[in-house]
Amino acid sequence: MIRDPTHAAHDGRPPRRGLPNLGLGVGLRNQHFPHLMRHDPEVDWFEIISENFIDNFGYARRVLERVAALRPVVMHGVSLSIGSTDPRRVQDFLERPLVLENPSSYLEFKDSTVEEWEFLSELARETGCGLLLDVNNVYVSAYNHGFDAERYVRGLPHEAVVQIHLAGPTDCGRYLVDTHDQPVPAPVWELYRLAQELTGGVSTLLEWDANIPDFPELVAELRKAETALGGENPGAPVRKSRAAAAATVSNPVGFQLAAGDE
């Protein structure tokens, strides 16, 4: 969802599901507040976790006001439980398309009758919702369930994809965990290049939610997307976990409460 849909597209292409290509963005994180209050944001756009701002009237709100005056802000709800309702009800209420993301998963149900990409394709076609294609999640799930990640990406309706997520997972031995705590590895960049080729170019977000680096380092990691699109793979192999697998958290959220005052 875009705060201000009139923001110009990054590439001048027609909008998809009414949403423009915003270019390269990162999540707005408390740890970077001091930096962002003093420097130009550098990146093309920011993502915020909606729930962190709905009832926060402290410094975070002040930073958001500054950032939103300078760059487009995309709101991402992660615990509002709207992903499990009929998207049409939310879309009718908000009068804008909902954009739904593919998750990282660690199990499949025996009852399952369709593949995940088939389900998402059907969902997008039937409801008109947009898709947020997290290529890191595709890679993690493909590894954990033994499906073909490239086939998954190729199988989606590309006209419905409005945003791509990048992140670095952790190799816990026999499975991968979606830890968002390190650089994007080579196989994920490979899927990214493929997805951008198929979509023709959509908004890209780098997710980094634990062991968050300083802002300049984060921006440098994001800029590797340009290298990847140029045909050169900027990534390293997936990082192997040094911690016990039991201490590895998928999809960390603790960053949301980290102090970010001046």
Add this chain to the structure above:
Amino acid sequence: MSERRLGLLQHWMKAVVTGRGGLEEKLEAAALRHGLRAEEVVAEGRGLSARERLGVYTGGYVLRLLECMRADFPALRGFVGDTVFDAFAGAYVITRPPGSPSLYELGADFPSFLEETRPGGEGLEGGLRALLDLPPELARLERARAEVLRARGVEGAPAASSPPSPFEVFGQGLTVQATPCLRLLELKFPLVEFLKSSEGGERPEPPAPRRTLAALGRADYRVHVEEVEPWQFALLKACERPAPLYTALRAAALEVAEEPPRLLAQAALWLPVAFEFGFLRRAA
């Protein structure tokens, strides 16, 4: 898959992820409730059993929320140590699963949970037994601090938050009001200094019990946590709603059995401080 089957699987999964105890206990409870075993539900393969796969979810669920609790209660964690903190915070998130979409609500009931699960301290001598009261009190103070950080403040209202001059204080025309971020606490220990030195990275000695009054507020996005005197506490309380300063002072004087003129003299000195700490503002 039928709607009914889908609903059953969702409830089973929720029971497994949010249930009490280790994985075996969770699975047993979910099987009793929904009549499903892990191996019937979860596809195995790639060398990973149904239990291992479920373990990523059950472990991640608690750890994820634990990390939030650690972020909201750093001084308490430093005081009781990681193992004890994780045991209590882990029990808390399982006993009182989060019901709000906002993570800010997660720690709201933690102080009362600690109060209710406080060990009895049988066999401990008096001083040590009194120490068992400290964790819930410290949790109350840290929770209040977290609330102040996110509450509505007075940053957008510079005129209302400009400190009054002594002339205004004595001039009878001033109407004051607590800021929306003011929090008042009556504590069993002097924990304000304790909290400040914990935040400074020290590991302070636990203080001896002493009834303490604390006020928390925010100005210019800085949180202020201060120990206040009984008359100051009573005055802040009397300002919950907009009140002429003299009315609030009379109420405070009555509360602490002081002469109003004496309080007025003290208030002339302290009111600017209360404004600078974001405790009070001029009434709208």
